[in-house]
Amino acid sequence: MVTQKTTLLIIGGGPGGYVAAIRAAQLGIATTLVEGAQLGGTCLNIGCIPSKALIHAADAYHHAHHCMGDHTLGIHVDGARIDVAQTVRWKDGIVARLTGGVGALMKKHGVQVIKGWAHMVDGKTVDVDLGRGDAEPTRIQCEHLLLASGSVELGLPGMPFGGKVISSKQALSPDHIPKKLVVVGAGYIGLELGTVYRKLGSEVTLVEAQERILPLYDEELTKPVAASLRKLGVQVLLGCKVQGLDEATQGVRILDSGAKESVLEADQVLVAIGRVPHTHGWGLEKLMLEMQGRAIKVDDQCHTSMRNVWAIGDLTGEPMLAHRAMAQGELVAEVIAGQRRRFAPAAIAAVCYTDPEVVTAGLGPQEAAKAGLDCIHAQFPFAANGRAMTLESTDGFVRVVARRDNHLIVGWQAVGAGVSELAAAFGQSLEMGACLEDVAGTIHAHPTLGEAVQEAALRALGHALHI
Helix, strand or coil, rough: CEEEEEEEEEEEHHHHHHHHHHEEEEEEECCEEECCCCCCCHHHHHHHHHHHHHHHHHHHHHHHHHHHHCCCCCCCCCCCCCCEEEEHHHHHHHHHHHHHHHHHHHHHHEEEECCEEEEEEEEEEEECCCCCCCCCCEEEEEEEEECCCCCCEEEECCEEEEEEECCCHHHHCCCCCCEEEEECCCEEEEEEEHHHHHHHCCCEEEEEECCCCCCCCCCHHHHHHHHHHHHCEEEECCEEEEEEEEECCCCCCEECCCEEEEEEECCEEECCCEEEEEECCCHHHHHHHCCCEEEEECCCEEEEEECCECCHHHHHHCCCHHHHHHHHHHHHHHHHHHCCCCCCCCCCCCCEEEEEEEEECCCCCHHHHHHCEEEEEEEEEEHCCHHHHCCCCCCEEEEEECCCCCEEEEEEEEEEHHHHHHHHHHHHHHHCCCCCHHCCCCCCCCCCCCCHHHHHHHHHCCCCCCC
C-alpha cells in the first residue's frame, strides 16, 4: 500500500472543501483533497448551478409563449419550441466550465487532488479507493483532517429512486418532458423544479404534507409564490401524504388530511423532500465523533469533538447552504494557519429561486417576537417601484425588521422577481450593524429594485416617499 503524508487532508471537493483547500494553500499549508466525483460537489454539478440554468431556460421559453398570446409589449412571436437535449447540453457546458475552473485553481495553488473514495481509518489516517479495479488503495496520513462530505437526497420509504421515481439529480438532466409530473415536497427544491417543468409543458401536481408551501417561511412571503403557481396552472395538494405507487396504475397514492385515499396519474414522480448529511458509507463511525442528530457537532471554529478533526458544510447540519460551507472552509484554513477566527455571522441569507424569488436574512417579525425582541417592521411593495413596473413584475415586497429602541436592523425579507440579488445588501447591512437611518440615508440608484430596500427603511421610520 502506497502511503502519503500531508498537513491538511480534506474529504470532499464541494464548495466548502475546495474553498478550504485553496485558502489553505494560499497560507502555505501542504494540502491534499480527495473527491470521488467531480470537483464542485452537489452545488456546481447537480444542484445550485444547473437548477438555475434550467430555471432561466424555462423562463425564456415561457416568456416566448406569453408573447404569442399577449401583445401588450408590442412583441409578436409566431411560434416557440424547445430542444430539451440542446438545453441540457447548454446547462452541462456551464457546469463543465465552472468545475474546470475549480480544477485550474487547485493546480495553480499547488493543492494535490486525488480522485477517489475516502474511507476513515482513524482521525489521522484515510484510505482512498482509486477505483482502478485491483489497485490497492492509497493511504494518506495527515496532521489535520477536514470533513466536507456534504449531503445526500432523502428518499421516501417504500418508494425508492428508480424507474418513474426520480430525484432532483435526474430532474436536472431530462431526456424528455413528461406529460404528467407529480412532485413530492413543496419546499424550495420541489417548487423550483416543479415550476421549471410546468413552464416547459408538463402538467404538474405538487403534494405537500404540511398545510402550506415553503413551510419554513412565513406565510406572507409565500403568498405571491402560491398565486404564481395558481396562475401557471400547477395543482397544489396540501396536507397530503404520499403512500407509494399504486400497483395497478403505477400512479401515486396519496392520503389527504381527512384520511381519504386517492391516486394521481403520473408519468414521472419527483421526490424532493429534503437532504440529510452524508455520514454513512465511508467509515465516519470509526471516529466516534459527537453528533447532533444526523449532523456532526462542531464549535465556533468548526472543531469536532476530536482534536485536529474539523467538519464544515452540510455535514454539520442546517442551514445547508453552499455559501455557508465556503465561509466555514475559509475559516478552518485560517485557524489551522494560526489566525484567530470564529464562525459567528450576524446572518446567512437564504434564497428560493421560485417564481417569484424569495430571500431572507436574519429574523422575521414572528422570529423576533419569539426571541423576546420588541421590534418594528415595515414593507414596501414592488407595485410602487418603477423598475418593477418596467419588468412587468410588480408582485411582492421588501420588508425590514428592526429593534424599536435603537432601530438596529435584525432582519430583511423580500419576495419578487430578481430579489435574489438583494441578498448581498441584506447580509451586509446586518453584518455591519446598520440601523434604519443608515439604510434610509443611503442614496439608492434609480430606477432599481433596490430602491425598495431604502423605502422599506424609510417606511419603518414613518416617512416613506413613494407610498
